[in-house]
Amino acid sequence: xxxxxxxxxxxxxxxxxxxxxxxxxxxxxxxxxxxxxxxxxxxxxxxxxxxxxxxxxxxxxxxxxxxxxxxxxxxxxxxxxxxxxxxxxxxxxxxxxxxxxxxxxxxxxxxxxxxxxxxxxxxxxxxxxxxxxxxxxxxxxxxxxxxxxxxxxxxxxxxxxxxxxxxxxxxxxxxxxxxxxxxxxxxxxxxxxxxxxxxxxxxxxxxxxxxxxxxxxxxxxxxxxxxxxxxxxxxxxxxxxxxxxxxxxxxxxxxxxxxxxxxxxxxxxxxxxxxxxxxxxxxxxxxxxxxxxxxxxxxxxxxxxxxxxxxxxxxx
Amino acid sequence: xxxxxxxxxxxxxxxxxxxxxxxxxxxxxxxxxxxxxxxxxxxxxxxxxxxxxxxxxxxxxxxxxxxxxxxxxxxxxxxxxxxxxxxxxxxxxxxxxxxxxxxxxxxxxxxxxxxxxxxxxxxxxxxxxxxxxxxxxxxxxxxxxxxxxxxxxxxxxxxxxxxxxxxxxxxxxxxxxxxxxxxxxxxxxxxxxxxxxxxxxxxxxxxxxxxxxxxxxxxxxxxxxxxxxxxxxxxxxxxxxxxxxxxxxxxxxxxxxxxxxxxxxxx
Ligand SMILES: Nc1ncnc2c1ncn2[C@@H]1O[C@H](COP(=O)(O)OP(=O)(O)OP(=O)(O)O)[C@@H](O)[C@H]1O
Ligand SMILES: [Mg+2]
Numbered sequence: 294x295x296x297x298x299x300x301x302x303x304x305x306x307x308x309x310x311x312x313x314x315x316x317x318x319x320x321x322x323x324x325x326x327x328x329x330x331x332x333x334x335x336x337x338x339x340x341x342x343x344x345x346x347x348x349x350x351x352x353x354x355x356x357x358x359x360x361x362x363x364x365x366x367x368x369x370x371x372x373x374x375x376x377x378x379x380x381x382x383x384x385x386x387x388x389x390x391x392x393x394x395x396x397x398x399x400x401x402x403x404x405x406x407x408x409x410x411x412x413x414x415x416x417x418x419x420x421x422x423x424x425x426x427x428x429x430x431x432x433x434x435x436x437x438x439x440x441x442x443x444x445x446x447x448x449x450x451x452x453x454x455x456x457x458x459x460x461x462x463x464x465x466x467x468x469x470x471x472x473x474x475x476x477x478x479x480x481x482x483x484x485x486x487x488x489x490x491x492x493x494x495x496x497x498x499x500x501x502x503x504x505x506x507x508x509x510x511x512x513x514x515x516x517x518x519x520x521x522x523x524x525x526x527x528x529x530x531x532x533x534x535x536x537x538x539x540x541x542x543x544x545x546x547x548x549x550x551x552x553x554x555x556x557x558x559x560x561x562x563x564x565x566x567x568x569x570x571x572x573x574x575x576x577x578x579x580x581x582x583x584x585x586x587x588x589x590x591x592x593x594x595x596x597x598x599x600x601x602x603x604x605x606x607x608x609x
Numbered sequence: 610x611x612x613x614x615x616x617x618x619x620x621x622x623x624x625x626x627x628x629x630x631x632x633x634x635x636x637x638x639x640x641x642x643x644x645x646x647x648x649x650x651x652x653x654x655x656x657x658x659x660x661x662x663x664x665x666x667x668x669x670x671x672x673x674x675x676x677x678x679x680x681x682x683x684x685x686x687x688x689x690x691x692x693x694x695x696x697x698x699x700x701x702x703x704x705x706x707x708x709x710x711x712x713x714x715x716x717x718x719x720x721x722x723x724x725x726x727x728x729x730x731x732x733x734x735x736x737x738x739x740x741x742x743x744x745x746x747x748x749x750x751x752x753x754x755x756x757x758x759x760x761x762x763x764x765x766x767x768x769x770x771x772x773x774x775x776x777x778x779x780x781x782x783x784x785x786x787x788x789x790x791x792x793x794x795x796x797x798x799x800x801x802x803x804x805x806x807x808x809x810x811x812x813x814x815x816x817x818x819x820x821x822x823x824x825x826x827x828x829x830x831x832x833x834x835x836x837x838x839x840x841x842x843x844x845x846x847x848x849x850x851x852x853x854x855x856x857x858x859x860x861x862x863x864x865x866x867x868x869x870x871x872x873x874x875x876x
Contacts, residue, residue, distance in 0.1 A: 312876070351719050352876055371722040379720040385713040389637040398633050402626070402721035450721075 300363060302327055302454050302485050303348055307357035310343045317343040319509035320357060327453075330476075330486040334496045334595060335506030336605070341489035342382055344506075345458050348487065349379050362453065375403060378452035382459050382489075384439045386431045392442060393418065393427040396449055403450040410449070417445040421475060437468030444475065455479065457488040461495060473498050493595035505595075505602060512602045517595055524601045525593035526555055528571040532564040532578065532585040553577045558600055567597070626723050630731025631738070633714075645739065648699060649746045652692040656750070659810065660684045671812060673843040678758070685756040686765075686840040687809040689747050690832035693769040694776045694800070696740030701780035702796050705732055706787060715874055725874060729866040733777045740773030741766065751840070759842025768839060768852075772832040775855040778862025779828075785869035803829040831855055 301324040310318040318340040325331045333341045346352035348361055350370040359366055361373050387395050393414050400410030418424045421441035426434065434442065440460065447455060460476065461469040476499055480486055490496050496503050497517045505513045505520070513520055550557060553574050554566035564585075568574045571590030578585070600606055638645060664680030672678035708714035715728050748765055751757050757765075780796075787793065806816075807829035813821055824830050835851035838844040 346876075349720060351716075351874070371724060374720060375722045377720070381716070381720070383713070385717045387633075387714060387717070388712060390633075394636055398629075398636055399717075399721065401632055402629050402718060402723050404626075404722070 300327075301325055301360075302362055303487065304360040305358065308344070308347065308354055308359050309356035310340070310347060310352065311355040316509050318347070321504075321506075321509075321511045323504055323511065323514070325454075325485065325487055327485055328480075328483055330480050330488070330499050330501045332487075332496045332500035332503035333489040333506050334491065334493065334500075334503050334599070335489070336491055338508075339506040340509045341506060342458055345456055345487070345489060349377060349456055350374050375450065376453050378447035378450065378455040378484075380443050380447045380455070380457040380460060382462075384443045386439060386442060386446075388431050390431070391427070392423060392429050392431060392434070395431060395442065396446055399446050400449045405450065413449055413451075414445075417448055420448075421445045422471070435468075437464050437471070440464060440468070440472060441475070444472070448479075452484070454485045454487065457486065459489055459491070461490075461492070469495070493599070496595055505599060507599075507603045513598065520595060520598045521593045523598075525597040526567040527569045527593060528567075529591050529593055529597060530554065530566040530568060530571045530574045530578075531589040531591065532566065532583075533562065533587045533589075534564075535586050549581055549583055550578065553581075556601075560606070565597070565600075567593070624726040624730030626727040627731035627734060629723060630718075630728065631735050634735045645742070648692070648696055648739070649743050651695065652688040652743070652747055653750060655691075656681070656685060656688050656747075660688070663810075671814070672841055673837060674841075678841065681754070682756050682758060682841065683812075683837070684810060685751050685754075686836040687807070687833045689744055689751065689765065689769065689840075690772060690807075690829060690836045691804055691809065692743040692747050693740040693772040694803070694829055694832065696743040697736045697773045697775075697777035698780045698796070698800060700736035700739050701732065701777045702784050702787075702793060705781055705784045706790075706793075709784070709873070715870070719874055725870045726867060728874075729781070729863060729870055732781055733774065733863060733866065736777030736780070737770060737773035740777065741770055744769035744773075757840045759840065761839045761842050761844065765836055765839050768832070768835050771852065771855045771859065772835075775828060775832075775858040775862065778859050778866060780862075782862050782865040782869060785866065785873060803827060807833050809833060828855070828858055 303323070303325040305321060305323050307320045307322065308318060309316065309320050321344070323331075333344060335341050343352065347354050347359060347366065350361065350366040350373050353367050362376055364373050366373060387398070390398060393411075396414035396417060397407065397410040400413060401407070405413070415424070415427070418427055421444060423438060423441055423445070426438065431439070431442070444457070444460070447457075457476070461472050464472070473495070476486060480499075486499065488499060500517060502514070502516050503520070504511045513524065515523065550566070554568040556567040558565040558567070566574055566578075575588055575590070578588070596606065660681045664684070667680050669677040669679055670683045672683065718728060719725070745766060748762070752762070783796065806820075806824055807827060808824060809829075813824060816824060831851040831854045835848050835855070838848045838851075
């Protein structure tokens with residue numbers, strides 16, 4: 294047997310979830326190691342939430358193997374959940390209770406005594422910067438505040454493993470950065486994070502390792518850097534044309550831009566040229582008499598990885 | 610509560626942590642206790658308005674054992690039964706629906722060690738407690754007004770408890786099938802006639818014979834009959850039937866609730 298610390302916290306093989314005849318998760322394999330920040334990156338309907346719910350022991354798998362904290366989610370649900378923190382995709386705060394009561398009663402669900410619950414609530418409200426709202430109703434809180442409260446709630450039982458389903462969807466940039474900062478601190482404290490997202494920047498910021506999910510399947514796995522290296526080039530040259538101009542170009546593009554980039558990806562509003570040297574590519578484009586309205590050289594991101602793997606953009 | 614602990618293990622239902630729901634609900638009601646209070650006054654107003662108002666016109670009615678009793682004595686246990694029913698129904702319809710469909714309170718609970726059995730049992734017991742509180746308040750009024758004729762009235766809280774259990778379990782089962790708020794009109798289409806036709810305001814003998822049979826099949830009738838037996842001191846086989854009827858109703862309700870919540874929450 295492996296020493297406890299190197300045993301995966303989550304172990305999934307051929308994990309499958311079907312709703313009737315529809316397959317939401319189609320035989321996926323993954324392991325999450327202790328202390329890791331692990332991500333599921335994928336577009337709407339990829340099966341991220343379905344996977345998270347199976348890990349969270351509130352949705353029995355239809356097939357395959359799943360072990361969470363070394364236990365079977367179907368047989369040991371309550372014991373596993375006692376050690377999980379869950380931040381669902383939708384904030385499901387108790388609007389009939391105050392901010393603080395939301396945490397204290399949630400602590401009770403884990404058999405934590407009231408005194409200790411109140412102590413942890415105060416500490417966590419500090420951590421998510423909501424201390425001054427402790428006695429407030431939940432309803433008037435902003436989206437970002439509700440999200441932070443939901444995260445604080447998920448931490449009340451001092452979980453070994455925190456599951457976050459789209460932690461920052463719908464938040465403004467400032468609120469997102471605050472949340473990322475808090476999650477980063479948790480990671481440094483040794484909490485294992487499993488999160489889903491359809492933001493590549495979020496995945497790049499937070500995840501040590503991630504899987505790209507599309508249409509119920511895992512299509513790639515690795516660290517953000519590995520994925521970019523494996524599936525994209527160092528730089529990307531984006532060419533934008535005047536409205537209508539790109540269509541008329543489309544037919545002759547192959548010929549005209551041949552050989553300038555390792556790969557050319559036409560999007561409805563722009564062309565992406567994958568190359569190791571963006572500036573050289575600009576010169577080459579001009580030399581061939583192609584005059585885009587604007588050009589932009591940038592580094593490759595996970596968005597490019599996703600495009601390469603699925604032929605589609607992540608956020609549409 | 611002993612009833613609950615005795616019945617629970619016989620069900621395919623684990624509810625060790627059901628008490629957490631009761632804690633959560635009491636926390637909510639700490640601030641809205643006035644709502645609870647209103648449910649106590651409703652039957653009281655009926656008692657004062659109908660019991661005494663109508664009673665002064667009618668004089669006496671024939672009691673369960675054929676003796677003449679005052680109308681107040683006759684109608685009070687029926688209103689007691691109604692208050693137990695209402696407490697249970699209010700709680701398991703509107704409140705449960707809000708938590709189940711809108712606030713997703715139970716989905717949240719299932720992310721913790723709580724399970725579906727805890728949710729089912731917890732809500733049913735909470736509703737039964739609310740019904741019991743109404744009944745106790747009403748019972749005190751009855752005693753003060755001298756409307757209880759027998760020391761058997763001391764068993765009335767137990768009977769209310771059983772009624773509360775039966776009505777909250779069935780009320781909650783029904784709620785799991787409702788889709789939108791307007792569906793609740795259906796609930797009142799059922800509870801209103803129950804309230805009017807369960808030998809509440811008239812003895813069963815006052816109904817046409819065919820209707821008598823139907824009345825005897827309905828649940829509130831059995832609650833009324835049981836409580837009237839206890840407060841007037843006339844108990845017999847009929848009351849045993851009442852108890853069995855209500856106990857079976859409670860058990861079936863709880864089984865259905867458990868099954869439905871499993872279907873709705875564990876997907
Ligand atoms: N309870 C259910 N019954 C039937 N189909 C479901 C159910 N839950 C999810 N699905 C379907 O399974 C697919 C995957 O859903 P899932 O919620 O896992 O996707 P997701 O990756 O989380 O998407 P999003 O980014 O929109 O949250 C979707 O097509 C969805 O409609
Ligand atoms: Mg989702």
